[in-house]
Amino acid sequence: MGPRTERRQQHGEESRRRILDATVEIAAERGYEGTSIALVSERSGLPRSSIYWHFRDKDDLLAAVIERSYHLWRERLIAAGSARTPDLDRAGALREITAAIAASLLDQPEFLRLGMMLTLERRPVEAKARELFVGIRNEVLAFATREFQTMLADVSAAEREAVARKLAAFMLAAADGLFLAYQLAPDTFDLLGQFELLAIVVDAAWDRLTV
């Protein structure tokens, strides 16, 4: 890998990035079937043939978009969640977590938008992109479950995992729902306030499930 390939790759990567930028924008607006290669070409300024040079086919392109938007969202979430106040009580910790999720979703909404669309769109030939999202989603759920388990020190080991899993699944699903409601009416839906309520609600459920 001399400097030659580096420069060439820089040029190629730049085009690839522009294609992905255009695609994520379109796909988050119009779903899988609504994302046409012609529109991607038009909005990225690159010819159709370039798209097929960088990606095998449409399915491959959409999968790449999911992957990249996931990583962008994940970085944003980690950035928002890293500044944790030490020695916080459970309610406070939950409030910080939900605030971080809300911030990451406001900043990088494309990943979840796209993932939800792929969740709902059940085409006969299952798209690679959908499978990718399902896998990522399961990882996130497993991560949240582990986090909750460490916060459940006072519960017997037997029921700890079950409670943690149930709470994590609920919290993730509820966060999805709040995001969706926000997509429906961004001007009137109080996303941040609802995420605060989510923290309160999970905290309360904690008591009721473990007593």
Place this chain on the structure above:
Amino acid sequence: MGPRTERRQQHGEESRRRILDATVEIAAERGYEGTSIALVSERSGLPRSSIYWHFRDKDDLLAAVIERSYHLWRERLIAAGSARTPDLDRAGALREITAAIAASLLDQPEFLRLGMMLTLERRPVEAKARELFVGIRNEVLAFATREFQTMLADVSAAEREAVARKLAAFMLAAADGLFLAYQLAPDTFDLLGQFELLAIVVDAAWDRLTV
């Protein structure tokens, strides 16, 4: 309207129903753009021209589908929610409500599936179908808010409406999220258990918001 028109209308209504049946099935699977007239024709067994005889265009067809699936779901929800146990405490009442919602969604999932897809799909030319769903959704929210207000007798009138609206918005959004998670993994997601948890959670939030 003599017997002649009746018979003819019966025939026509039958065709119209078959078209709507096929469309709702396809649209709930593939979204707006994925719903092609050719596929609707094939699955309903009626020629394309009949579809255009019954509906002005694709947009009109989709709007009709939304409307009918909403009414079907609504009937199912009312049926599930009408058998309310008298003199139940708040927690019990909430559990009955969430159970009714869960049952209606399991029985008539198409309405919410379709509505969510239209919520996420933001095409430049806003479809009539989407506006219809937004309107229905606002009605449901208003209804839930009113119901909650009557259950908030112990709260001062000033904050009663605000609290009821916030709780109703949260409950609806969370229900959407649970439904979505179930769509993602119907085999592993415990929809009924999660809806029970939703009842518990809203009951707990009630105390914390009104104290």
Place this chain on the structure above:
DNA sequence: TCCTGACTGTACCAATCGTTCCATTCCGAC
């Protein structure tokens, strides 16, 4: 028997779909 209006069947339209092909351009290495 003929008329009428609801519905069906066929053919057609321009536009767009995803994809392929291939000639051309670009640019660093030699």
Place this chain on the structure above:
DNA sequence: GTCGGAATGGAACGATTGGTACAGTCAGGA
């Protein structure tokens, strides 16, 4: 300058898209 691979440009492909036009079928009323 020449070579080679990365990348672009443009044309073309067969299939499918939503939509229109129109003739034909059918049943019931006059």
